[in-house]
Amino acid sequence: MATSVFLRRLSQLVDLTDHDRRIVEDIQGATAEVHRGRDVLAVGDRPDHMYVVESGWAARYGLRRNGSRRITGFMLPGDFCGIHSVADMAMEHSIVAVTLCEIRRIRRPEIEKAISSSPVVGKAIWRAKLIDEATIRMWLLNSHNAEMAVAHLLCELHARIEAHLGESVTSFELPITQEHIADALGLTAVHVNRMMRRIADNGLIRYGDGEMVMQNPENLRQYCSFSPRYLHQGDRRGA
Amino acid sequence: MATSVFLRRLSQLVDLTDHDRRIVEDIQGATAEVHRGRDVLAVGDRPDHMYVVESGWAARYGLRRNGSRRITGFMLPGDFCGIHSVADMAMEHSIVAVTLCEIRRIRRPEIEKAISSSPVVGKAIWRAKLIDEATIRMWLLNSHNAEMAVAHLLCELHARIEAHLGESVTSFELPITQEHIADALGLTAVHVNRMMRRIADNGLIRYGDGEMVMQNPENLRQYCSFSPRYLHQGDRRGA
DNA sequence: CGTCGTTTTGATCGCAGTCAAACGTCGTGG
DNA sequence: CCACGACGTTTGACTGCGATCAAAACGACG
Numbered sequence: 001m002a003t004s005v006f007l008r009r010l011s012q013l014v015d016l017t018d019h020d021r022r023i024v025e026d027i028q029g030a031t032a033e034v035h036r037g038r039d040v041l042a043v044g045d046r047p048d049h050m051y052v053v054e055s056g057w058a059a060r061y062g063l064r065r066n067g068s069r070r071i072t073g074f075m076l077p078g079d080f081c082g083i084h085s086v087a088d089m090a091m092e093h094s095i096v097a098v099t100l101c102e103i104r105r106i107r108r109p110e111i112e113k114a115i116s117s118s119p120v121v122g123k124a125i126w127r128a129k130l131i132d133e134a135t136i137r138m139w140l141l142n143s144h145n146a147e148m149a150v151a152h153l154l155c156e157l158h159a160r161i162e163a164h165l166g167e168s169v170t171s172f173e174l175p176i177t178q179e180h181i182a183d184a185l186g187l188t189a190v191h192v193n194r195m196m197r198r199i200a201d202n203g204l205i206r207y208g209d210g211e212m213v214m215q216n217p218e219n220l221r222q223y224c225s226f227s228p229r230y231l232h233q234g235d236r237r238g239a
Numbered sequence: 240m241a242t243s244v245f246l247r248r249l250s251q252l253v254d255l256t257d258h259d260r261r262i263v264e265d266i267q268g269a270t271a272e273v274h275r276g277r278d279v280l281a282v283g284d285r286p287d288h289m290y291v292v293e294s295g296w297a298a299r300y301g302l303r304r305n306g307s308r309r310i311t312g313f314m315l316p317g318d319f320c321g322i323h324s325v326a327d328m329a330m331e332h333s334i335v336a337v338t339l340c341e342i343r344r345i346r347r348p349e350i351e352k353a354i355s356s357s358p359v360v361g362k363a364i365w366r367a368k369l370i371d372e373a374t375i376r377m378w379l380l381n382s383h384n385a386e387m388a389v390a391h392l393l394c395e396l397h398a399r400i401e402a403h404l405g406e407s408v409t410s411f412e413l414p415i416t417q418e419h420i421a422d423a424l425g426l427t428a429v430h431v432n433r434m435m436r437r438i439a440d441n442g443l444i445r446y447g448d449g450e451m452v453m454q455n456p457e458n459l460r461q462y463c464s465f466s467p468r469y470l471h472q473g474d475r476r477g478a
Numbered sequence: 479c480g481t482c483g484t485t486t487t488g489a490t491c492g493c494a495g496t497c498a499a500a501c502g503t504c505g506t507g508g
Numbered sequence: 509c510c511a512c513g514a515c516g517t518t519t520g521a522c523t524g525c526g527a528t529c530a531a532a533a534c535g536a537c538g
Contacts, residue, residue, distance in 0.1 A: 060376070065464045070379055072376045086365060087369055089369060090471075092468060093376055123327065126322070129368065130328060133368070136372065136379065137332055137375060140375065140379065141309045141311070143379075143382065144425055146493075146494065177516060178516075179516080186383055187494070190517095191495070193516095193518060197518075208517095225304045232329075385525075416483085426526070426527090427527060428484085429529095430526055432486060433486090447485095
């Protein structure tokens with residue numbers, strides 16, 4: 001079998017020795033498909049697995065009293081969830097498959113075994129979680145202006161996709177609707193549409209058919225003061 | 240010496256055996272004072288300690304290009320920061336003492352030693368971090384209405400203070416200004432003031448002199464649909 | 479007693495929400 | 509093959525929440 005996305009992500013988070021690699025290969029369980037719109041984990045669940053997105057997009061979200069939804073993070077291939085299992089906690093938010101997803105499930109004992117026999121794996125999981133947290137903090141920081149928030153989110157997704165692919169790209173598949181973006185930014189879909197039109201009319205992006213094109217990603221980054229440092233992408237040995 | 244706030248918090252997060260307790264007592268270093276307005280950690284720092292607030296209030300924050308500040312979380316006695324040290328990462332946000340704080344510093348090797356010789360301590364730190372994260376997600380979820388956001392924040396702080404004290408209270412010291420609240424909620428101090436007046440005029444709170452009085456905390460909780468589940472306060476053995 | 483920090487109130491402005499409707503694409507079924 | 513409905517994008521008109529600007533009141537403190 002080809003190298004899993006899980007293993008590849010771990011090797012981006014930390015420096016794995018061959019020994020570490022073998023340990024990870026031993027524990028990674030099977031993958032399963034989750035259909036678009038289905039919850040991977042729901043509020044109240046006590047996961048006994050850790051999950052890794054091998055392909056597709058998912059989103060963390062919470063529901064308000066009035067039924068409206070807030071997306072609090074997107075999960076792209078290589079991202080983890082269900083770390084609640086290692087702390088033996090119940091989920092206080094839910095995770096939904098935004099597209100058809102291939103999800104790897106790793107049993108808690110296996111994770112614990114890997115962490116205890118290879119501390120660097122534990123460090124990788126800590127890093128992934130601290131990056132999650134830094135990303136949410138950045139969403140709070142950027143929530144004061146709709147146009148910049150939209151642009152910033154696009155930059156974030158672009159940066160994460162590039163990291164996953166391991167190469168620079170000027171266009172990528174964006175398999176989410178403007179309503180997803182609205183739910184993520186606390187805006188209405190109508191307003192997100194206006195902001196995206198404006199950004200496009202400014203010549204910074206083009207989009208359609210689920211594809212996003214950034215003629216010049218650096219221009220867009222400057223436009224919204226995006227600095228990818230919070231994603232800790234070059235941190236392998238810490239930086 | 241009396242039991243440290245650190246040890247007490249750990250024992251609220253997980254069930255500690257006497258063995259665990261002894262391990263923790265061995266590693267906890269000294270405490271130092273940090274004056275109001277001083278940073279405990281700043282962006283770019285690579286902490287080599289974990290920090291525990293023994294007394295006082297601190298806040299995590301980030302700065303925007305235009306110099307405005309966003310507080311992304313309050314740290315009360317018993318809260319941790321600098322977990323970046325265990326993952327060997329640089330800070331992407333800062334932490335400031337909001338009042339005079341007594342801060343415990345624990346060296347990274349000591350933390351690692353404690354975790355490896357007592358997995359339950361590691362679990363406690365994971366829980367604390369996942370609670371941090373759940374709290375930020377809740378801030379995102381509640382950021383769509385100023386009045387409810389203010390009320391919700393007050394409920395959160397009340398719940399956390401009660402947990403720290405280990406008893407129910409209807410009044411507590413609130414050593415932050417309305418401007419801090421504004422920075423935390425992404426509002427202006429002027430608007431926070433209006434919302435707090437309104438909540439007070441509705442008979443739900445009284446305040447002044449750095450003290451907050453909730454005649455009937457349950458009323459306030461219902462008022463803003465506050466449910467403390469996300470704080471995972473009763474989770475000791477997982478719930 | 480004057481200054482600074484904080485709270486409070488008022489008047490006005492503008493960003494984003496709300497309501498409404500048109501349009502294109504796609505998949506389904508008659 | 510066409511009709512239909514579901515879904516997503518787009519645009520316009522109007523509303524309202526919270527920002528902004530300004531200033532007064534208040535208490536703590538030197």
